[in-house]
Amino acid sequence: xxxxxxxxxxxxxxxxxxxxxxxxxxxxxxxxxxxxxxxxxxxxxxxxxxxxxxxxxxxxxxxxxxxxxxxxxxxxxxxxxxxxxxxxxxxxxxxxxxxxxxxxxxxxxxxx
Amino acid sequence: xxxxxxxxxxxxxxxxxxxxxxxxxxxxxxxxxxxxxxxxxxxxxxxxxxxxxxxxxxxxxxxxxxxxxxxxxxxxxxxxxxxxxxxxxxxxxxxxxxxxxxxxxxxxxxxxxxxxxxxxxxxxxxxxxxxxxxxxxxxxxxxxxxxxxxxxxxxxxxxxxxxxxxxxxxxxxxxxxxxxxxxxxxxxxxxxxxxxxxxxxxxxxxxxxxxxxxxxxxxxxxxxxxxxxxxxxx
Amino acid sequence: xxxxxxxxxxxxxxxxxxxxxxxxxxxxxxxxxxxxxxxxxxxxxxxxxxxxxxxxxxxxxxxxxxxxxxxxxxxxxxxxxxxxxxxxxxxxxxxxxxxxxxxxxxxxxxxxxxxxxxxx
Numbered sequence: 001x002x003x004x005x006x007x008x009x010x011x012x013x014x015x016x017x018x019x020x021x022x023x024x025x026x027x028x029x030x031x032x033x034x035x036x037x038x039x040x041x042x043x044x045x046x047x048x049x050x051x052x053x054x055x056x057x058x059x060x061x062x063x064x065x066x067x068x069x070x071x072x073x074x075x076x077x078x079x080x081x082x083x084x085x086x087x088x089x090x091x092x093x094x095x096x097x098x099x100x101x102x103x104x105x106x107x108x109x110x111x112x
Numbered sequence: 113x114x115x116x117x118x119x120x121x122x123x124x125x126x127x128x129x130x131x132x133x134x135x136x137x138x139x140x141x142x143x144x145x146x147x148x149x150x151x152x153x154x155x156x157x158x159x160x161x162x163x164x165x166x167x168x169x170x171x172x173x174x175x176x177x178x179x180x181x182x183x184x185x186x187x188x189x190x191x192x193x194x195x196x197x198x199x200x201x202x203x204x205x206x207x208x209x210x211x212x213x214x215x216x217x218x219x220x221x222x223x224x225x226x227x228x229x230x231x232x233x234x235x236x237x238x239x240x241x242x243x244x245x246x247x248x249x250x251x252x253x254x255x256x257x258x259x260x261x262x263x264x265x266x267x268x269x270x271x272x273x274x275x276x277x278x279x280x281x282x283x284x285x286x287x288x289x290x291x292x293x294x295x296x297x298x299x300x301x302x303x304x305x306x307x308x309x310x311x312x313x314x315x316x317x318x319x320x321x322x323x324x325x326x327x328x329x330x331x332x333x334x335x336x337x338x339x340x341x342x343x344x345x346x
Numbered sequence: 347x348x349x350x351x352x353x354x355x356x357x358x359x360x361x362x363x364x365x366x367x368x369x370x371x372x373x374x375x376x377x378x379x380x381x382x383x384x385x386x387x388x389x390x391x392x393x394x395x396x397x398x399x400x401x402x403x404x405x406x407x408x409x410x411x412x413x414x415x416x417x418x419x420x421x422x423x424x425x426x427x428x429x430x431x432x433x434x435x436x437x438x439x440x441x442x443x444x445x446x447x448x449x450x451x452x453x454x455x456x457x458x459x460x461x462x463x464x465x466x
Contacts, residue, residue, distance in 0.1 A: 001303070001304070002303075002346075003298075003299050003302035003303045003306070003337070003341075003346050004302075004341050004344075004346040006302055006303035006304060006308050007302050007303070007308065007337045007338055007340070007341035007346055008341050009308070010308045010334060010337075010338065011338050011341065011342070014432065014435070014436075017428050017431075017432060018432065020425075020428075021425070021428075021429065024421065024425050025425075028418075028421065028422070028425075028457065032418075032457075032460060032461050035414075035461070039402050039405050040399060040402060041396070041397075041399040041402060042399075044388075062385075065381065069374070069377070069378040069381065072371075072374050072375075072378065073375070073378055075309075075311075076371065076375060078270075078304065079266070079269040079270065079309075080269070099381065099382065099385075102382060102385045102386075102389075103381070103385050105385065105389050106384075106385040106386075106388035106389045109388055109389040109390070110388055171355070173357055174355035174356070174357030174358050175355075175357055175358040176358065199354075199355065263358055265354055265359075268354055311367055311371070312363070312367065312431055312434055312435070313359075313363060313364050313367045314361070314363035314364065314367075315358065315359065315361070315363075315364055318361045318363065318364075319358070327434070331434060331435045331436075334435060335435070335436065
């Protein structure tokens with residue numbers, strides 16, 4: 001991987017971190033507040049069903065977290081598990097897409 | 113006191129020597145006593161013995177330090193001491209480690225000055241309190257002792273990782289207004305073997321006997337390489 | 347004859363910033379493992395609210411409640427630790443930033459306690 005691509009990965013990791021700061025803060029406040037009266041589907045869906053603002057928020061959240069988590073995991077796999085080479089990069093890329101898709105599916109599930 | 117000393121090279125064992133306690137004693141004094149009076153075959157390095165050259169760096173109770181600047185009272189536990197060569201370096205013999213890779217990485221990081229074409233413009237005027245020069249001054253005092261390199265996990269995880277000292281030096285040159293080698297230097301320090309693999313463990317900065325902060329220098333390199341990458345100059 | 351002393355000797359890694367690194371990396375790893383489970387649970391809503399409620403009934407179980415507190419702690423740790431890292435990497439270097447990790451740890455615990463008490 002060229003220095004340029006590695007630098008861009010680092011930038012992506014930090015930029016997604018900055019996006020995640022408000023996302024996580026909102027999420028923490030929201031579910032601490034939501035859990036107060038017990039956790040139920042009705043309670044969650046009342047907030048998210050048919051609400052494009054929450055859908056957009058969570059879709060963005062999922063995208064940022066998929067990128068952030070996989071760039072981080074890639075580092076752990078490379079440094080602690082000694083996985084090097086293109087197979088690692090391909091795995092990380094595919095895993096990011098898979099995680100994001102799985103997350104968007106969840107967003108869709110609570111929106112519709 | 114009982115002093116365990118590493119004998120051998122990368123394989124070997126700890127050998128224990130009884131060493132008399134003295135009121136004012138450094139760990140270097142202890143090693144010297146062993147070599148002079150107990151076992152003349154013990155190999156170790158030192159030079160100035162007054163905290164200026166960095167040659168006597170060793171691992172004392174698992175922590176990299178200058179042995180000439182470490183008083184026995186600072187590190188003695190239950191009358192025992194453990195002395196080993198610096199981590200992350202191949203061992204030549206006993207307490208002597210092979211520093212070649214450390215300095216090779218300095219070259220790989222382009223930690224050397226690249227002048228411009230000579231001109232008749234006279235001396236380069238660099239105000240000492242300019243922001244760039246302040247960055248250089250904060251990092252320039254490195255004497256290449258290897259303590260930071262020995263303390264860094266990433267060095268042990270990634271064999272090609274340039275290490276804190278090499279990148280700290282590269283940072284001083286990136287901020288040197290007279291130097292012209294930035295384009296290649298930023299390419300050299302970017303990536304998994306470079307600044308982007310630093311995880312801000314801060315062990316280098318914690319251990320540096322000259323109180324330098326290589327982590328800050330490496331963070332600076334991260335920012336510079338990011339800008340260069342976005343501008344298509346990496 | 348044996349191999350040389352332990353690589354990555356723990357004795358030189360007991361300083362606060364190193365522990366902050368470990369906490370950040372381990373919390374990130376555990377959260378990354380948790381995420382697919384989280385997405386799976388929420389996607390059960392595709393089977394209608396009953397499908398989600400069936401799973402949410404598990405959250406009444408004390409072990410699950412305890413894990414939830416643990417997860418909040420992990421998230422708060424990773425979040426505050428990450429903020430500290432962003433400051434260390436992007437802002438001009440100052441000593442007090444290294445002490446941010448105390449604030450980070452403290453805030454994490456506080457958030458987790460808020461969550462824990464709400465559960466009781």
